[in-house]
Amino acid sequence: MISLSETAQDHFRKLIEQQSSPGMGIRVHAVEPGTPKGDCQLEFSEPGDRNGTEWEVECEGFSLFVDSDSVPFLDGATVDFTRSPTGGELTIRAPALRGSVPGDNASVVERVRYVIETEINPQLASHGGRVSLREITAEGTVILQFGGGCQGCGMVDATLKGGVEKTLKERIPEVTGVADATDHDTGTNPYFKRDAHA
Known part of the structure; x- marks a missing residue:
């Protein structure tokens, strides 16, 4: 499924702590998956926002929730956060997000x-x-x-x-x-x- 680096988990944990909302997590879903415009969207996820079909990735101090229809496109994705003097940069690598070149045996x-x-x-x-x-x-x-x-x-x-x-x-x-x-x-x-x- 998705793996988060320690720095990414630390980054999300600090953001969630600032919200002071019990059960708060992070939601991730694919936008226009399987196309050249494929992208990921991250947002806060409160318990009431979830419908029970999400995949839960347990992290240190919080959970990441992946929309079920995004799972095939985010499988094997990695999330990293690189700190810098001006803040930092969040990087998501999802090899399956934009689809793959059809093989020789494709229709x-x-x-x-x-x-x-x-x-x-x-x-x-x-x-x-x-x-x-x-x-x-x-x-x-x-x-x-x-x-x-x-x-x-x-x-x-x-x-x-x-x-x-x-x-x-x-x-x-x-x-x-x-x-x-x-x-x-x-x-x-x-x-x-x-x-x-x-």
Whole structure:
């Protein structure tokens, strides 16, 4: 599960003592786990905040509570606190938090989703857009759904062919092409307006 260094336990224990609340602990949960944005959130945990499904890690003088749905992503995590003249720095290392690169035996769907989340969506996010996988046909065509600034965008065809398709074909040999299943007429905030006469 999670291991805390002595300095991290000491840091949390002092914070909890300042709260003067019986049964106070520390709660940790994963935010957007399994994606490149995966992160950890720490907060105080009072007895009334807990529902009994959390995993409890007993520490010196307090307990750390891990949300049950975060356990797979925080297994093997380490928490350390480095003191400095200006205070200190808390470091959490969680190898499984952002997911792992799919292996050679992973399905095409897993590999396509991984490339979408780690390479394509971070680029589209600069335009307020995103893309999600709808399906992959037997012929290897990846059917995508655009959203955000990409829905209704006048440049989506260029993005689809010049960016998304090129990247997916380079990374995953089984991909033969991409297709767009998005209803672009319902887009409310396109990054580039479409030509009404097109």
